[in-house]
Amino acid sequence: MEVRASHLMMPVLFLLGVSFSDSALAENTTDGQRPGLKEILFGDREILDGAGVLELEAPKRAQDAAIVPVTVRALIPQAPERYIKTITLIVDRNPVPVAGVFNMSPDNGLATISTRIRVDAYTDVRAVAETSDGTLYHASRFVKAAGGCSAPAMKDQDTALARMGRLKLRLEERPIVGAPVKAQILVSHPNYSGLQMDQLTRHYIPAHYVQSIKVMYDGRQILAVEGDISLSENPSVHFYFVPQSAGDITAEVIDTEGNVFTGAWPVTPQSDT
Amino acid sequence: MTLRSFTLLGRWVMGITLWIAADGMAASADTTSAVPMPVRTIAPGVYVYVGRHEEATPHNLGATGNMGFIVGGESVAVVDTGGSARAGARLREAVRAVTHLPIRFVINTHVHPDHVMGNAAFAGDEPEFIGHRNLQRALVARGEYYLERLRESLGAAAAGTRIIPPTRIVDTEVTIDLGGRELNLVAHPAAHTDNDLTVFDAATGTLWTGDLLFVERIPVVDGSLKGWLEGTARLRATGAAHVVPGHGHPPPDALAAFDAQDGYLRKLLTEIRISIARGESIEHAVASVGRSEAEKWALFEDYNARNVVTAFTELEWE
Numbered sequence: 001m002e003v004r005a006s007h008l009m010m011p012v013l014f015l016l017g018v019s020f021s022d023s024a025l026a027e028n029t030t031d032g033q034r035p036g037l038k039e040i041l042f043g044d045r046e047i048l049d050g051a052g053v054l055e056l057e058a059p060k061r062a063q064d065a066a067i068v069p070v071t072v073r074a075l076i077p078q079a080p081e082r083y084i085k086t087i088t089l090i091v092d093r094n095p096v097p098v099a100g101v102f103n104m105s106p107d108n109g110l111a112t113i114s115t116r117i118r119v120d121a122y123t124d125v126r127a128v129a130e131t132s133d134g135t136l137y138h139a140s141r142f143v144k145a146a147g148g149c150s151a152p153a154m155k156d157q158d159t160a161l162a163r164m165g166r167l168k169l170r171l172e173e174r175p176i177v178g179a180p181v182k183a184q185i186l187v188s189h190p191n192y193s194g195l196q197m198d199q200l201t202r203h204y205i206p207a208h209y210v211q212s213i214k215v216m217y218d219g220r221q222i223l224a225v226e227g228d229i230s231l232s233e234n235p236s237v238h239f240y241f242v243p244q245s246a247g248d249i250t251a252e253v254i255d256t257e258g259n260v261f262t263g264a265w266p267v268t269p270q271s272d273t
Numbered sequence: 274m275t276l277r278s279f280t281l282l283g284r285w286v287m288g289i290t291l292w293i294a295a296d297g298m299a300a301s302a303d304t305t306s307a308v309p310m311p312v313r314t315i316a317p318g319v320y321v322y323v324g325r326h327e328e329a330t331p332h333n334l335g336a337t338g339n340m341g342f343i344v345g346g347e348s349v350a351v352v353d354t355g356g357s358a359r360a361g362a363r364l365r366e367a368v369r370a371v372t373h374l375p376i377r378f379v380i381n382t383h384v385h386p387d388h389v390m391g392n393a394a395f396a397g398d399e400p401e402f403i404g405h406r407n408l409q410r411a412l413v414a415r416g417e418y419y420l421e422r423l424r425e426s427l428g429a430a431a432a433g434t435r436i437i438p439p440t441r442i443v444d445t446e447v448t449i450d451l452g453g454r455e456l457n458l459v460a461h462p463a464a465h466t467d468n469d470l471t472v473f474d475a476a477t478g479t480l481w482t483g484d485l486l487f488v489e490r491i492p493v494v495d496g497s498l499k500g501w502l503e504g505t506a507r508l509r510a511t512g513a514a515h516v517v518p519g520h521g522h523p524p525p526d527a528l529a530a531f532d533a534q535d536g537y538l539r540k541l542l543t544e545i546r547i548s549i550a551r552g553e554s555i556e557h558a559v560a561s562v563g564r565s566e567a568e569k570w571a572l573f574e575d576y577n578a579r580n581v582v583t584a585f586t587e588l589e590w591e
């Protein structure tokens with residue numbers, strides 16, 4: 001439910017233009033006259049330093065502000081007694097700061113994820129992990145990049161539009177039963193931000209982006225992503241899961257126009273002998 | 274010495290002096306009295322300004338790509354217009370220093386700002402603005418973004434710069450006539466961008482490649498890496514006597530220039546495919562791919578990583 005709630009907050013954040021300022025986080029106070037992003041997302045809950053729990057990797061200076069690769073590295077295993085339940089990825093100075101909420105479970109084995117985001121201005125990028133016992137942990141990186149949200153989409157438009165809705169799953173070679181295997185789900189989608197302008201009509205290209213990515217394995221959900229416009233075009237998520245037996249990975253992707261894209265891929269893990 | 278040749282010589286000497294004085298200096302604020310761009314003749318009636326291997330600054334007016342013009346019996350065709358209205362105005366003065374024939378055609382080889390942002394300087398000539406069938410779409414998607422970046426980098430020197438979309442579209446191929454001189458314009462499939470247009474002047478065998486060929490400066494992938502390698506193969510086959518690249522000096526040996534560029538692009542292709550097959554992330558690829566070419570190209574550190582990101586997101590869909 002928290003996930004839904006934070007997703008619904010996004011338009012509010014957009015209107016207020018609030019930011020997740022360093023002071024708000026460090027001092028745990030409200031951000032001047034209007035509520036800070038931290039308060040909107042996490043209320044008055046304490047957020048602990050993420051040392052030993054998670055690390056955030058992001059380039060100091062982005063090569064392409066519209067495609068900034070970030071990795072949230074989990075430093076604790078996904079043990080049933082205590083695991084990382086959600087990772088919220090936040091780009092402070094983006095028009096819509098929450099880039100995505102990534103939901104995971106012990107089935108992931110490891111909660112490490114990588115994705116690609118748009119960065120609109122020099123900003124802190126943050127990851128907040130919530131563990132299954134309800135504790136929040138935080139890691140951040142400062143990224144120098146600008147213009148990523150209004151940057152034009154698609155290098156090769158004909159190819160990109162012809163491919164729209166295609167899903168791709170990449171799996172590490174030779175998955176082993178019972179061991180975390182790295183996977184990548186790729187969605188071909190322009191993820192229009194609503195901030196890209198049509199120069200001739202002076203209108204903005206309407207926002208049209210991937211809202212939800214759900215990945216199941218053998219009937220169990222192994223990843224659920226609530227996305228928004230701060231995810232780059234052709235959203236990509238690297239994640240881990242632990243295959244226990246041969247089965248199908250299925251994915252269901254829904255965009256803001258209600259389009260549903262699906263895919264299925266067989267997985268045949270080997271036993272580790 | 275006839276009066277006419279004396280006048281021409283005088284104009285030439287004066288022009289050279291002005292070029293020496295002006296090259297590297299920002300043009301005056303008044304675009305109507307701009308100093309001519311220092312163009313060189315590479316074949317009869319073919320004039321080229323070789324852009325600087327720099328990012329756009331108020332100093333270079335965004336004239337960081339090549340541009341120039343071709344003079345026919347009745348009219349002039351301009352090929353690319355520089356990175357700002359002022360750069361375009363300086364190119365227009367260079368045309369006027371050579372001929373008073375009307376400028377009937379302004380050809381944009383692709384959407385990048387250093388090739389289209391000087392169009393406004395020619396609006397008063399009422400030429401046909403000619404571009405690839407995808408150029409307008411690309412201007413729609415990127416124009417505002419480019420103008421924003423231009424205002425940031427040029428400041429007041431960006432004044433007067435605006436987007437002028439094509440008034441005539443090349444679907445696959447078009448021939449225009451400058452009066453006894455025909456230019457063949459070819460629209461290419463996605464390569465450097467998805468709107469690359471080349472210009473061939475049959476009279477001198479001169480091929481203007483636009484940014485399908487980079488010389489000295491690192492090639493920038495903004496369309497399709499695989500498409501670009503295919504496009505280069507087609508250009509090699511034209512057997513042009515002279516080649517005007519989109520960046521860098523017209524090469525004495527065009528095939529060697531294509532070889533150098535293909536070498537870099539193939540390296541990207543091979544190394545990124547290996548990286549993807551290994552399941553590596555973009556960050557990993559950025560740190561290693563293409564590095565062995567670092568010493569060969571100007572602005573390598575500014576663009577190689579970006580090329581890797583672009584090509585990686587293309588090739589992971591193979």
